[in-house]
Amino acid sequence: MHIHIPTPLRVYTGKQSVVQVAGNTVSDVLTALTTKFPELRKHLYTEEGKLRAFVNVYLNDEDIRYIVQQENAPVKETDTLSIIPSIAGGAPSSATSSSTKLLTPEEMARYSRHLILPEVGEEGQLKLKAARVLCIGAGGLGAPLTLYLAAAGVGTLGIVDFDLVEASNLQRQVIHGTSDIGRPKLDSAEDSLKAINPNVDIVKFPTRLSSENALEIFENFDIIADGTDNFPTRYLVNDACVLSGKPNAYASIFRFEGQASVFGTKEGPCYRCLYPEPPPPGLVPSCAEGGVLGILPGLLGIIQATEVIKLILSAGEPLIGRLLLVDALAMRFRELKLHKNPECPVCGTHPSITKLIDYEQFCGLPSKSDAPAALVNGIPQMQVEELKRRRDAGEDLFLLDVREPYEFAIAQMGGHLIPLNDLPNRVRELDPKKEIVVQCKVGGRSQMAAEFLAQNGFEKIYNLAGGIIAWSEKVDPKVPKY
Amino acid sequence: MLRIGQAQFDSIRRHGEATYPDECCGVLIGHVEDNDNIVIDALSAENTRSDSAHNRYHIAPQELIRIQQQARRRGLDIVGFYHSHPDHPAEWSKTDLEEAHWIGCSYVITRVSGSLTGGDGDALRCRAMETNSFLLAGMGEEDKRLEPQSIEIADVVGAQ
Numbered sequence: 001m002h003i004h005i006p007t008p009l010r011v012y013t014g015k016q017s018v019v020q021v022a023g024n025t026v027s028d029v030l031t032a033l034t035t036k037f038p039e040l041r042k043h044l045y046t047e048e049g050k051l052r053a054f055v056n057v058y059l060n061d062e063d064i065r066y067i068v069q070q071e072n073a074p075v076k077e078t079d080t081l082s083i084i085p086s087i088a089g090g091a092p093s094s095a096t097s098s099s100t101k102l103l104t105p106e107e108m109a110r111y112s113r114h115l116i117l118p119e120v121g122e123e124g125q126l127k128l129k130a131a132r133v134l135c136i137g138a139g140g141l142g143a144p145l146t147l148y149l150a151a152a153g154v155g156t157l158g159i160v161d162f163d164l165v166e167a168s169n170l171q172r173q174v175i176h177g178t179s180d181i182g183r184p185k186l187d188s189a190e191d192s193l194k195a196i197n198p199n200v201d202i203v204k205f206p207t208r209l210s211s212e213n214a215l216e217i218f219e220n221f222d223i224i225a226d227g228t229d230n231f232p233t234r235y236l237v238n239d240a241c242v243l244s245g246k247p248n249a250y251a252s253i254f255r256f257e258g259q260a261s262v263f264g265t266k267e268g269p270c271y272r273c274l275y276p277e278p279p280p281p282g283l284v285p286s287c288a289e290g291g292v293l294g295i296l297p298g299l300l301g302i303i304q305a306t307e308v309i310k311l312i313l314s315a316g317e318p319l320i321g322r323l324l325l326v327d328a329l330a331m332r333f334r335e336l337k338l339h340k341n342p343e344c345p346v347c348g349t350h351p352s353i354t355k356l357i358d359y360e361q362f363c364g365l366p367s368k369s370d371a372p373a374a375l376v377n378g379i380p381q382m383q384v385e386e387l388k389r390r391r392d393a394g395e396d397l398f399l400l401d402v403r404e405p406y407e408f409a410i411a412q413m414g415g416h417l418i419p420l421n422d423l424p425n426r427v428r429e430l431d432p433k434k435e436i437v438v439q440c441k442v443g444g445r446s447q448m449a450a451e452f453l454a455q456n457g458f459e460k461i462y463n464l465a466g467g468i469i470a471w472s473e474k475v476d477p478k479v480p481k482y
Numbered sequence: 483m484l485r486i487g488q489a490q491f492d493s494i495r496r497h498g499e500a501t502y503p504d505e506c507c508g509v510l511i512g513h514v515e516d517n518d519n520i521v522i523d524a525l526s527a528e529n530t531r532s533d534s535a536h537n538r539y540h541i542a543p544q545e546l547i548r549i550q551q552q553a554r555r556r557g558l559d560i561v562g563f564y565h566s567h568p569d570h571p572a573e574w575s576k577t578d579l580e581e582a583h584w585i586g587c588s589y590v591i592t593r594v595s596g597s598l599t600g601g602d603g604d605a606l607r608c609r610a611m612e613t614n615s616f617l618l619a620g621m622g623e624e625d626k627r628l629e630p631q632s633i634e635i636a637d638v639v640g641a642q
Contacts, residue, residue, distance in 0.1 A: 004550065006550070006584065017559070084543045087541040087581075088531075089538075089575065089580075090537045090565075
């Protein structure tokens with residue numbers, strides 16, 4: 001029978017476009033073909049011996065996958081077998097493509113101020129409706145970000161968050177209310193967003209974003225907006241955006257300052273081009289440790305939302321290759337140029353990171369999946385329960401509190417206060433022979449203090465894992481959380 | 483290089499405008515001459531991706547078989563494919579590379595820009611913008627790549 005060979009495979013059949021082979025079944029004929037031209041085999045079959053997914057084999061005009069006997073189908077001398085690699089493809093993403101769907105009269109009225117802007121118009125509004133944006137975190141940045149994206153008419157909003165609403169969130173996370181305390185942030189956020197715009201499809205991911213689930217979650221979205229508050233997740237979001245080819249509207253905040261950019265586009269830099277390595281653990285305090293002006297995430301979250309909307313509309317100049325620095329106290333905005341680093345381990349020309357890694361480990365933190373680490377950088381970690389047990393047993397443990405005096409005034413657990421920055425000057429106040437447990441708010445600064453003491457000849461040093469917050473949560477709820 | 487006649491070049495661009503805001507697709511038949519793909523005819527095909535036609539295309543294998551047979555009767559071969567990117571640059575996308583399997587063939591992409599204009603019954607207006615060609619180079623699936631390829635618009639002998 002005749003087998004028709006497509007143009008790209010003819011290099012393996014000595015340029016023949018039609019090959020004559022004998023056999024009783026499709027399978028026989030294909031085996032005869034690949035025996036005659038062994039080079040063809042790896043182009044037609046996977047290593048497991050299955051026909052490659054993109055290779056269609058047609059017996060006359062029937063796809064053999066849909067013939068009952070499949071490859072065992074009998075063939076006659078007059079039949080023709082055609083090998084046809086598939087032809088498909090498409091534009092990069094649906095976010096910036098037009099949709100044939102039309103706006104309803106209710107949507108026309110709702111979005112009328114957009115529709116009369118030539119830069120948006122009905123076409124732009126349809127793009128917003130077709131867009132799928134994933135927000136990482138429903139906290140300080142996520143609150144204004146999702147509120148404005150929902151109001152603007154972004155069709156699908158995914159939110160990843162596993163936290164519950166706490167009283168300390170309400171000073172800035174305006175998507176949640178007082179009556180939401182104790183509820184999952186996702187549920188509270190969904191209620192607020194639906195109240196503003198019931199047309200928005202909210203997709204909730206009540207989980208911690210991880211190397212295992214990130215690419216799968218990202219798959220159904222066009223743009224990612226990173227509103228996370230920690231380095232492991234920030235690097236995870238960055239790498240997952242680069243690997244999946246999705247832009248990342250990024251912002252971060254600290255005390256009175258913030259920064260924003262758009263990372264992960266094909267032409268522009270990524271977060272790793274700016275910061276190839278994370279800072280050592282504890283060096284940059286989190287908002288929980290360092291505090292944050294409540295309005296600041298509002299400012300930065302809305303810059304993120306603006307960038308997301310511009311990306312969807314392909315309007316204006318995106319913050320690609322530019323880092324916007326916001327100083328709320330001085331109310332000054334500065335801009336730094338960012339360059340794509342050709343040596344970047346994830347988006348450079350020869351990337352060394354081609355799949356997601358363990359980001360806790362990368363950032364020097366104990367892996368979340370493991371039991372509490374016994375040692376971090378050589379410092380034994382003490383759990384709050386153990387401290388309680390040993391204190392109750394009357395053991396002579398010296399508790400060193402390395403927080404700031406104003407934190408000590410809010411809450412304390414009987415420690416001796418020497419703020420981290422004063423420690424080098426006041427180290428003589430401590431007895432190197434005693435067992436010393438170092439404590440701060442959540443365990444970051446105390447780890448640095450413990451490492452400093454260990455380097456200076458102290459031998460019996462522990463870091464209190466989770467700090468005074470863990471003590472309040474697990475041992476003594478009378479100690480206020482702040 | 484891709485050599486194509488003005489009429490064929492125009493027809494693939496008009497096809498992109500006709501299907502906007504959906505992607506169009508089609509097959510280029512002709513012959514290979516000194517590593518150049520010479521287009522004798524551009525045949526439009528139906529985009530079977532009705533689920534997501536605005537940003538995906540797929541040509542049914544049956545239609546390809548018919549086109550291949552038709553080409554063979556005329557002594558021609560499949561030398562490339564074309565499709566449009568509605569409101570997107572005429573650059574290959576990740577999906578385009580992943581789904582490209584015809585090594586040695588030209589993949590021609592045209593950007594079609596359009597706008598829904600209100601007032602006169604939401605008339606759909608659009609225009610074909612740039613057209614680029616990419617050669618699928620490499621030895622197989624492992625090292626395949628889409629390389630920019632120059633397009634020469636010239637009277638092609640035998641074109642119709």
